Amino acid sequence: MKRFLKVEDIGDLNAAVKEALSLKQNPYAHQHLGKNKTIVLIFFNSSLRTRLSTQKAAMNLGMNVMVLDINKDGWKLESELGVVMDGDKPEHIREAVPVIGQYCDIIGVRSFAQFENKEDDYSEKILNQFIELSGKPVISLESATRHPLQSFADLITIEEHKTKARPKVVLTWAPHPRALPQAVPNSFVEWMKNADVEFVVTHPKGYELAPEFMEGVTVEYDQKKAFEGADFIYAKNWASYTEYGQILSKDTSWTVDEAHMAWTNNAKFMHCLPVRRNMIVTDGVIESPNSIVIQEAANRVFSAQTVIKRMLESI
C-alpha cells in the first residue's frame, strides 16, 4: 500500500473494517513491523485528534514518530516552478519533500483547502507533490478534498453500533460561523457509497457537494424527510462548493436538536469533531446516550493503525 488518500486506496471495505477491529482487540501484536521504522507527520494546519491518534497508532506498531508543524516549526514552502524566490518563502516544496522522504519510511500530511481557488484545492496540489516527490508511502491526514482516516473510522464505528444489516445513514449539513472545507463530507460520501448502507445526504439548496463525489447519491432537501427512519445521523458543516468557499446560510433550524432526533429510528449521533455546540448540535443531543462521537474519535487510532500496518507490510 503506497498511498492512502481516498476510499479506493483501502480496497475491500469489509476486510479493512475487520482488520481494524482485530487491531483494536490486539493493538500491540505487530510491533515487529514498525521496529526501526519512522513516520513523519507534517501539519500545514493544526490538529488535535489526528495528531494524537496517528501518533498513537504508529507507536502501537512499534514505530518512531516525528511531528513537524510546517509554517511554524519549519518554513513556508513555495510550490510553483519558475518563481524567483525573493519573498517570504525560503524553501521550495521540491526540495523540502524529498528531503523529508530521506528521514523516514512513511509520511503523513495534513493540508487543508485554502478557499482561494477551487481548481487549486480540488487538484490537491500539496498532497500530490508529496506523492510525486517524497519517494515514500503517503497518508492523507486530511487534504483539501478528503479526510479518509476520519471516514474509515466512521465506517468502523457504524459497523460496531449498527443493529441491522443495512442501516440508514444520513449526512446532514448544519450551521457554523466559519467557512469550512468540504473534505469531511466529500470523504464520508465516498466511503458510504462503497459501504453496505442506505445513504442519504441532506442540506439547504446551494450546498450541493462536488458532482464527482455525488454521482448516484440520494439528496433530500427536506431535512425531516431525510431523518425519517435514520439509524445514524452524521452532522457536519461545509461551505458552498458552487459559490466556492462561501457561507450561504447560518439557519439554525438545521441544528440537530432533540426534536430532530425524534424524527429518526432512535438514531446514533455522529460528528468528526471538533464540533460547535448549539450550532451543529445541541448540548442535549451530544451528551445523550445515543451520541457516539467519543467512540468515533477513539476509532481514529485503528483506522490509522490499519493503514500504517498495511504500508509497513508493503515496504
Place this chain on the structure above:
Amino acid sequence: MKRFLKVEDIGDLNAAVKEALSLKQNPYAHQHLGKNKTIVLIFFNSSLRTRLSTQKAAMNLGMNVMVLDINKDGWKLESELGVVMDGDKPEHIREAVPVIGQYCDIIGVRSFAQFENKEDDYSEKILNQFIELSGKPVISLESATRHPLQSFADLITIEEHKTKARPKVVLTWAPHPRALPQAVPNSFVEWMKNADVEFVVTHPKGYELAPEFMEGVTVEYDQKKAFEGADFIYAKNWASYTEYGQILSKDTSWTVDEAHMAWTNNAKFMHCLPVRRNMIVTDGVIESPNSIVIQEAANRVFSAQTVIKRMLESI
C-alpha cells in the same frame, strides 16, 4: 493512584520520599510497567522544567509520551455549558477531554490561574473537568492553585540536604515585576505542613495566602525574625490573594541577598525556577555553594516518576 493534585493524593510522605530516592538510584528498573502505555502531557501554559522532567520520568518508566500545546498546536476550548459556540473556540472541553482520554493511559495537565476571577481559579475548573471527563488518571503539571510535582521535588531535596532531623524551613515572598499565581506557595505550604519540619511563612502585609492553606501555619511579618535559625530559605513571589491578582509591593528590601542569608543558620537557598535574578535573589546568593536550585530541579524527574509509577501500578 487515580489523581495527583494535592498532598493528600500521595499518602504517607516519608514513604513517598523513600520511593523517589530509590527511583533516583535505579531510574530504569521499572520499564515493564510502562511498556505500551502512553502519557499525554497537555500544556495550556508554557513550560521548560515540567515538560522535560515529566517526559524524562515517563520515558524512564518505558512509556510513550505525547505532548500537546493547547491554544497553539490544538484549539481554544470552551468550558461552559449552554454556550452557542459561534466565537473563537471551535471545541468544547467536554469533547476534547474524553477524546484525549481515548488516546492514552495517563494525562498530565498544566493550567495556570487566569486572575480574572478568584472563584473560577480556586474551583480548579479546567483540572476538574479533566478528572471528571477523561476516564484516566490525571496528574497536575501545575494548576490554578497548586504545583504538587514541584512541592514533592522540594521535599525530596530538603530530605537530601537537611543536617538535622527537624530543619527550620522558611517560605519567603520576594518582589517580581509581574503578577504571579499562588500555586507554588500554596502547594509548598500544604506539603511542609505535612512534613517533619519547623515551618514559617514570611511576607509583607496584604500577601496572606488563602485561609484554607494557611490554617495552623506560622506567619512572621518580620523577614529578619523569620530567617533567624533557618536551615532552608524557599523564595517565591506571588500576587495578592485578598486583592486578588494584584501587585501590592515591589519592595526590593525583600530580595534575598547575602545579608539576608547571613541571618540564617547557614541555610540552603531554594526556588522552583524560573527565577528573576536581582529581583527574587541576587546573583551572589543563587550562585553560592548553598544554592540548591539545580538539585531541586533535578528532583522533578523523580517526583514525577514516583507518581507515574504508582499510577501505572494501579491501572
Place this chain on the structure above:
Amino acid sequence: MKRFLKVEDIGDLNAAVKEALSLKQNPYAHQHLGKNKTIVLIFFNSSLRTRLSTQKAAMNLGMNVMVLDINKDGWKLESELGVVMDGDKPEHIREAVPVIGQYCDIIGVRSFAQFENKEDDYSEKILNQFIELSGKPVISLESATRHPLQSFADLITIEEHKTKARPKVVLTWAPHPRALPQAVPNSFVEWMKNADVEFVVTHPKGYELAPEFMEGVTVEYDQKKAFEGADFIYAKNWASYTEYGQILSKDTSWTVDEAHMAWTNNAKFMHCLPVRRNMIVTDGVIESPNSIVIQEAANRVFSAQTVIKRMLESI
C-alpha cells in the same frame, strides 16, 4: 568526545567519513549505546533538516529524544550577569542550561548569529554557556559562526560522489533577498581546508569571510575562473563580514545557472538547503542529474549519528 562545534572536534577526517559511511550501511547496529540515554535538542531558531535528521540519528542509536523550542515552548533567556531581571526575560541561562543538563545525557543547540554585534556573534556566547554550564556533551546544531554537522555531511557527500582522488571544490557566493549568517560558509571552509581537495572560494569584493577562517585559502574574485575545472560547486549566500551583517549586492549574475555550470568539469551542484530558487540557483540546475542536494541532506543523519555515537561511547 565532549563537544562538536568545529572541525578540530572530530579528529581525523578520513576516519570520521569512513565511520559515517559504515553507519549508513548499518544504521541500527549500535542501539545498545543509546538505551536509556536521552538527547535534548534546543532550538533558538527554527529548523527542518537539522531537527528531523538529528532526531532520526539519535533514534537510530536507540536514544530517547526531547525537542524544545526556546522563545516559543519555553522562555526567553537572559544571558548577562548583574541584570535586574524586571523585563521580558523570566529566566537566566545560568539556571536554564544546568537544569536542562539534569534531564539528559547529550545536548544539541541551535543558536544563530543575531547580526546585532559582530563580537557577540563571533564569541559564541550562547553556545559557550551551554558548554560551560550544562555539564553534558554539547553538539552544535548551527551556531553563530559554524554549522559543523552540515559541513561533515558535505564532506561525506563529496567522498561518495568524487571521481578523482583530489577533486576541485568551489564555494561560491550567490545572491539572496535577506541577510544570512556566515556559519555555513565559515564551516565549509574549515572542513575543506582539512580535507583532501583543491579548494577555491569565489565571491564579490566586500564578501570576504572572517580572516581566522580564510588563512591559507585561495580566493578568486572572478567567478568564471573559479568555476573552471571544478568537480563540485557549493553555492551559498552570506552577508558581509567586514560591513557586518550588511547586504552589499544582489547581483544575479552570480546566480548559478546552466551557463555557469558549463564552465566546470561537469561539476556536481551542492547546497545546504533551504535554497532560494532562481536567486541562488536556477530551477534547471537544481533539478539536473548533477544536483546532489537531496543526497547531501540525507547524509545529515549520518554526520549526526557519527557524532552522537562517539559521544555515547565516551559517556
